[in-house]
Amino acid sequence: xxxxxxxxxxxxxxxxxxxxxxxxxxxxxxxxxxxxxxxxxxxxxxxxxxxxxxxxxxxxxxxxxxxxxxxxxxxxxxxxxxxxxxxxxxxxxxxxxxxxxxxxxxxxxxxxxxxxxxxxxxxxxxxxxxxxxxxxxxxxxxxxxxxxxxxxxxxxxxxxxxxxxxxxxxxxxxxxxxxxxxxxxxxxxxxxxxxxxxxxxxxxxxxxxxxxxxxxxxxxxxxxxxxxxxxxxxxxxxxxxxxxxxxxxxxxxxxxxxxxxxxxxxxxxxxxxxxxxxxxxxxxxxxxxxxxxxxxxxxxxxxxxxxxxxxxxxxxxxxxxxxxxxxxxxxxxxxxxxxxxxxxxxxxxxxxxxxxxxxxxxxxxxx
Amino acid sequence: xxxxxxxxxxxxxxxxxxxxxxxxxxxxxxxxxxxxxxxxxxxxxxxxxxxxxxxxxxxxxxxxxxxxxxxxxxxxxxxxxxxxxxxxxxxxxxxxxxxxxxxxxxxxxxxxxxxx
Numbered sequence: 001x002x003x004x005x006x007x008x009x010x011x012x013x014x015x016x017x018x019x020x021x022x023x024x025x026x027x028x029x030x031x032x033x034x035x036x037x038x039x040x041x042x043x044x045x046x047x048x049x050x051x052x053x054x055x056x057x058x059x060x061x062x063x064x065x066x067x068x069x070x071x072x073x074x075x076x077x078x079x080x081x082x083x084x085x086x087x088x089x090x091x092x093x094x095x096x097x098x099x100x101x102x103x104x105x106x107x108x109x110x111x112x113x114x115x116x117x118x119x120x121x122x123x124x125x126x127x128x129x130x131x132x133x134x135x136x137x138x139x140x141x142x143x144x145x146x147x148x149x150x151x152x153x154x155x156x157x158x159x160x161x162x163x164x165x166x167x168x169x170x171x172x173x174x175x176x177x178x179x180x181x182x183x184x185x186x187x188x189x190x191x192x193x194x195x196x197x198x199x200x201x202x203x204x205x206x207x208x209x210x211x212x213x214x215x216x217x218x219x220x221x222x223x224x225x226x227x228x229x230x231x232x233x234x235x236x237x238x239x240x241x242x243x244x245x246x247x248x249x250x251x252x253x254x255x256x257x258x259x260x261x262x263x264x265x266x267x268x269x270x271x272x273x274x275x276x277x278x279x280x281x282x283x284x285x286x287x288x289x290x291x292x293x294x295x296x297x298x299x300x301x302x303x304x305x306x307x308x309x310x311x312x313x314x315x316x317x318x319x320x321x322x323x324x325x326x327x328x329x330x331x332x333x334x335x336x337x338x339x340x341x342x343x344x345x346x347x348x349x350x351x352x353x354x355x356x357x358x359x360x361x362x363x364x365x366x367x
Numbered sequence: 368x369x370x371x372x373x374x375x376x377x378x379x380x381x382x383x384x385x386x387x388x389x390x391x392x393x394x395x396x397x398x399x400x401x402x403x404x405x406x407x408x409x410x411x412x413x414x415x416x417x418x419x420x421x422x423x424x425x426x427x428x429x430x431x432x433x434x435x436x437x438x439x440x441x442x443x444x445x446x447x448x449x450x451x452x453x454x455x456x457x458x459x460x461x462x463x464x465x466x467x468x469x470x471x472x473x474x475x476x477x478x479x480x481x482x483x
Contacts, residue, residue, distance in 0.1 A: 183403030185394035189433040205469045211434030219397040312437045
């Protein structure tokens with residue numbers, strides 16, 4: 001009789017304990033849910049107005065800007081890119097990019113966006129699918145640009161394909177984006193050859209200089225951009241490359257992009273630079289630091305002979321009648337044109353990387 | 368054609384000819400080995416240093432490649448001076464170059480040696 005009583009009390013205590021544990025767990029879950037809601041609200045509030053990002057069911061929806069372009073809407077585009085990254089890092093919900101509102105998409109913007117989506121998917125992965133999802137754009141020209149440049153393939157999304165004719169894009173040939181973990185000169189040379197196949201009149205020197213310039217840009221990206229400890233530890237350095245050729249205008253644009261720490265953070269600044277900039281502009285902006293790196297051959301190594309990559313990149317522009325080199329890095333932008341004063345420009349939002357951008361207009365009499 | 372056959376060497380007082388496009392690679396690469404194949408570091412260690420040990424005069428033919436980056440040239444030639452394998456003022460007494468396709472490459476090499 002006594003033994004049965006003891007057994008019952010033990011069982012009773014066990015049941016009671018498990019009930020208590022279950023109740024505690026429920027309580028903890030409730031608190032966590034409440035906390036998450038507050039966190040998402042505050043993150044969205046701090047990042048951008050709620051009409052751009054909002055939570056729907058189990059995902060956060062982010063509206064892409066109507067114009068995604070570095071030339072006409074850089075500030076808003078960078079804040080959109082930063083919002084994607086911040087949301088992925090701060091929240092545990094997947095994000096959904098709404099492309100329906102996009103009416104214009106620049107090639108360089110598409111390249112940066114593809115790299116960001118690729119990185120975010122690596123940074124956070126979910127059991128049930130990708131951390132970044134989205135819909136296809138509605139505007140035909142945007143859909144066509146993204147499809148032709150290989151945007152969908154690069155982020156492992158089914159390419160919807162696009163057969164309709166777009167009046168503005170008839171003369172444009174897109175060389176699909178590629179990513180590099182190492183400098184493979186043979187692949188780079190094949191890329192440049194494909195790009196220049198529409199310019200049969202180009203001399204051997206032009207081709208060699210282009211190869212050298214792309215080679216330098218990718219080498220710099222992989223060597224310097226990821227040398228110091230960045231914000232995203234564990235991700236392999238990657239450099240992205242793409243090009244657009246406009247046959248009618250005899251013009252081509254080549255872009256190299258990396259998501260490293262940016263040129264301004266790698267340039268050692270001397271006191272004389274600080275003082276001269278304090279006297280002229282009042283502060284040393286990112287664009288001024290890019291100019292220092294570009295024109296004074298100064299880089300993070302501080303060793304003799306280093307920092308010459310920009311010279312190779314500029315030499316290709318110098319050999320052409322009409323061309324320009326633009327370097328976007330973090331908040332700064334630097335424009336170099338032959339025989340002209342370099343132009344500097346800064347934004348409040350950082351792009352979180354470096355984009356080297358050549359636009360060359362090639363006439364037959366060049367070289 | 369084998370790589371060594373492009374390194375035409377004779378007695379120590381004769382000129383050794385190195386044609387980069389065939390003795391090394393038609394696609395010169397980045398600065399360091401760790402960055403990718405056919406680097407400037409690789410050219411220096413596998414071809415230039417042995418050539419420097421074997422000859423007093425070295426003639427380098429830079430034509431016939433896909434194109435050079437400044438850092439490749441800097442690591443290959445400027446690196447020789449930085450590593451004290453040759454003195455700065457002796458460099459152009461030992462090395463002579465040919466670059467008919469793009470003469471700007473010669474400026475790069477000169478700059479690299481002077482800044483090393």
